[in-house]
Amino acid sequence: MSNGYGQASAIPRPRIGAKAAVFVGVAFVAAGALGAVQTGTPVPAEVLQLTQFGPALGVAAVALLWPRATRHLLGTTLSTPERPRGRGVLLLATAPLIVALCALSYALLTGGVRSLRPDAPDNPFAVIVVAQFIGACGEEIGWRCLFQPLLRTRCGPLASSVVVGLVWGVWHVPVLAQIPAYAAAFLLATVSLSVVLGSALERMRGGSRLLFAGGFHTLINLGLLLFMDEESGAVLPMVLFSLACLAAAAVWALGTKPPAGSVR
Template identity: 65%
Template structure:
């Protein structure tokens, strides 16, 4: 299942990326490559419907962690943008060419097209084998490599992007561990907020190295905070497919 999903996600993304110029859909609105993982989920769901239903099955409520996850996304951008301003003396605030509401909605749809594969299928699929941290890091590396175009950039740019991908995957792994039906919307919301924040406040899409280094560093800080705040997790290769309960700080436990 894993190999087939990844093969479809990579190949479909490449095909959709090649088609995008023909559609004339601006990349700042949505990148069609984002729907490669969704197509991968569709294919494996046809072959293993019971297993996919099990992975997507409802879990416990993660309202507090979900809210903190959605707050984390703009904080990552703010820290990266503040670092950029401190280093360069410039404050970058850009406006998309397309209407902002259209961009925001399209970014959410595109982000969900990715996250239905990475966070709703692959991460919970690998979690029993590798544990929460291991699964988060493996998916983060694969997710980063899936953005193959970054490897045409400066090596420091590519390394920082991979750091960001792994760090965001850890944040999502901790925030959504054991989550049920809300997992897709929360993961997609986090992803979309990251994309929108970087679109408006940073210029890493140009290939500039400094913004990507600052973004990767900001994501790493967020990941470290989540791991330290919520605990190391108890997942291991010997565990069953049922996610281990997440240990939260007492204040988070009380209001959950």
């Protein structure tokens, strides 16, 4: 029996509505609650944002209700598996290329380069790197290791990536309170990044998906911290970032052929 990933499986194609609703609902509510909790803790947002663990709690909720299906989704490949090294290296290399493209574009348009020395933040940069990776994995175990495989049982890599990217973007609720141009650019960035991740991770197993997705997410966050000021609410940096992400997504989407037998 085909499981929708192009693999044989004893588990039938699941009904995804309830699982998706539980995951998304818990991810949103938990993120809000964790954000409120952080204000009463000494954990600086520069180092780690507790909201990033909302999707991980969403995974935990789904696992409590559907343990067997959750293990399957977290451990499966989305199509015919292959060694992750080549795609993983390309994925990790894409992150600094995106940051470089938007930073250079910003410099050409404004005549200045925004650069922050690694020793400039108030906290040790090594601590920030480790914490950023942990936080990124807290997000990606939900978005790319559970939600994407769940949607892939019903639609192809591009469609599932776009849906994940939209939900991921809306999940960043405070961003939507910014002016429309900023919010729209941010959503374009999350959808584009999701397409990059969905294309790159398509043939990786669960553990590799989490490590490479977390690594890519971390490199993007660190690159923006050091070279861009999009979190200030300024529209131009966010627009340039979203366009750089869109360019990367186009390259990945065009360069990734759907494997035979996969859902399209």
